[in-house]
Amino acid sequence: MALEVNGKTYETDEEGFLLNLNDWNEDVAKALAQGENIDMTENHWEVINFLREYYNEYQIAPAVRVLTKAIGKKLGPEKGNSKYLYDLFPFGPGKQACKIAGLPKPTGCI
Amino acid sequence: MSEEMDMDEGGTVKKFMFVNRKAPYGTIYALEGLEVVLISAAFDQDVSLAFLDDGVYELVKGQNTKAVEMKNFSSTYRALEGYDIEKLYVERESLEARGLSEGDLLVDVQILSAAEMGEMMAAQDVVISF
Numbered sequence: 746m747a748l749e750v751n752g753k754t755y756e757t758d759e760e761g762f763l764l765n766l767n768d769w770n771e772d773v774a775k776a777l778a779q780g781e782n783i784d785m786t787e788n789h790w791e792v793i794n795f796l797r798e799y800y801n802e803y804q805i806a807p808a809v810r811v812l813t814k815a816i817g818k819k820l821g822p823e824k825g826n827s828k829y830l831y832d833l834f835p836f837g838p839g840k841q842a843c844k845i846a847g848l849p850k851p852t853g854c855i
Numbered sequence: 856m857s858e859e860m861d862m863d864e865g866g867t868v869k870k871f872m873f874v875n876r877k878a879p880y881g882t883i884y885a886l887e888g889l890e891v892v893l894i895s896a897a898f899d900q901d902v903s904l905a906f907l908d909d910g911v912y913e914l915v916k917g918q919n920t921k922a923v924e925m926k927n928f929s930s931t932y933r934a935l936e937g938y939d940i941e942k943l944y945v946e947r948e949s950l951e952a953r954g955l956s957e958g959d960l961l962v963d964v965q966i967l968s969a970a971e972m973g974e975m976m977a978a979q980d981v982v983i984s985f
Contacts, residue, residue: 803934804926808897811937 750776762844769797769847777845781836789833789845791820796846806851809839869980870901875910876984880925885913888985889931896938903942903979904935905972906964910985911949914960932962946972 748755748763750773756764761780763769774793778785785793795816799807807815809830817825824830830838839851873892879885895902906914913929920927935943943964950956950966957966967975976982 802930804928804931805893805934807934807937808893810897811934815937 748773748776748780760844760850762850763847766800766847766849773847774845777847781834781841781845783834783841783845785845786833788824789842791824792816792830792833792838792842793846795819796842796848800846800848806839806843806846806848808851809837812838812842868899868901870903870978871895871981871983872903872905872976872979874905874907874976874982874984875913876908877913878909879913879918879929880920880923884985885910886926886928889913889928891983891985892935892940893931893938896940902940903944903975904940905944905946905975907946907949907972909949909953911945911953911955911960914943914945914962914964915955916959916961929961935962944972944975 746757746759746761748757748761755768755773758764761777763773763777775785778789783789796806796812799812799815809827813825813827813830815825816830830842834841843849843851873888873895875885875888877884892902892904914932915929918927918929932943935941943962944967945957945960945964946969947966948969950959957964
């Protein structure tokens with residue numbers, strides 16, 4: 746599969762995850778979000794940027810439980826809970842947010 | 856799957872030890888083992904990791920995989936804490952035989968002698984070796 750943004754084609758897997766991490770930029774993220782019917786707000790970007798930082802540091806996309814806990818630690822308990830994250834990413838913060846962040850699917854995410 | 860792998864019966868917590876014996880690159884064992892460990896964290900079991908033989912190289916600081924063109928996944932061991940996997944045991948004899956010490960490792964571990972490691976393994980419900 747492929748994603749076209751600003752006349753450039755980006756390769757994705759069969760579920761729409763970017764194949765090459767380095768392809769990611771904000772426009773690509775917006776296009777990926779559009780495919781998920783998500784309007785990116787500041788709160789969305791905050792999670793996306795957090796995920797990219799996490800990946801840079803640990804070389805994996807975190808499991809949802811781990812992401813929720815880590816967000817709580819960094820951004821406060823009002824954001825580190827399932828309800829907040831599922832409100833932003835209704836089909837699962839693991840899957841949808843990782844996709845928009847240009848990361849691989851989280852390990853153990855089926 | 857065998858009976859002893861059955862994790863959802865009555866919610867009993869079992870002691871799982873994942874034993875890492877191979878160098879991080881060259882074979883897929885170390886990376887696959889690590890992925891299994893990360894997945895196991897979702898099942899709320901009592902998980903520990905043991906590093907023996909060339910497996911101790913998996914935890915050495917400053918790995919550089921450019922020349923072998925493989926992903927350097929060593930920083931993922933530092934993510935284990937966030938997955939509540941905090942029992943990492945390293946065999947002293949394996950470290951010493953390779954001229955390594957605790958200070959060469961990228962995560963906090965508990966160093967055990969071969970005899971202590973044997974006791975630790977004997978105390979597990981399930982031991983899975985990579």
